[in-house]
Amino acid sequence: MNILATNDALRELWCSPQGNPWLTSTTGLVWTTAPVAWPDEEEIADLEFEVPEGDLTWRHMELPAQKSNGLRPRPWAIWGTSDQDLHVGTFGGVLYHWDGEVWAQHDPGPATHRLYPRTGRRRRVAVGHGSTILHFDGERWHAIEDPHGAATDDTLTGSAFTLDCDVLISSNRDGRLLRGSAKQGSTVMGRYGLSLIDVALVDGRLFLAAAKSGVAELIAEGLRILRDDLLPWSVAEGHERVYFTITPGDTAYAECDLATGQWRQLSYCRLG
Secondary structure, three states: OOOOOOOOOOOEEEOOOOOOOOEOOOOOEEOOOOOOOOOOOOOOOOEEEOOOOOOOOOOOEOOOOOOOOOOOEEEEEEEEEEEEEEEEEEOOEEEEEEEEOOEEEOOOOOOOOEEEEEEEEOOOEEEEOOEEEEOOOOEEEEEOOOOOOOOOOOOEEEEEOOOOOOOOEEEOOEEEEEEOOOOOOEEEEEEEEOOOOOEEEEEOOOEOHHHHEEEEEEEOEEEEEOOOOOOOEEEEEEEEEEEEEEOOOOEEEEEEEEOOEEEEEEEEOOOO
């Protein structure tokens, strides 16, 4: 069902625990159906949109300009815990936090490039370019040092949380897999020689999107390739299932039923 049609370039989708979708766009807008206190019709030049089907009321708002240079941000990722607590990571490295009333921003500095925020069990981290690892304590972001120091040629690409609230982080340099916490810092779990671009922990099993190498799982013996005929772009956990998006721009994703081990490929509809 086409629930939002717009000439805005929509990029990332997140659904809050309250059931409200949140969207970011490359033009620096945030869209949502949540009952937020935003203007009903914010005037933005050349913006067109309509809701041809459904009864959802969409609101949109421009993220504040970046304090460091006054430029419009380019949202790259969105994640949170509720409609009153979410984070937006941007291509330029600035992080935005919505607390239900205002947008605050944090600039980690020129070493960052893209940042991917993620939350889990009341823990929030952002990882990205230049071996950046940041932890949000509820008020501000703090840096966690990469065990190999700042490496500007490395990009930390994905994160997942363990039951004891440690974070597992994938890396595209030699396929490093890191484990870290705000108190104890980070350590290297292993190097697997693949380009790891995302990670998910599902029912105690660790799955990775390994780009051209395919879909992988970390087991006691090491990294095992489950599917080498897929080009996964991201991985997400589900109830007794794990999902992999396939190649940017493709309208399909792969689902693995963990109980049966069966795979199937599904299609999804584009928004916008």
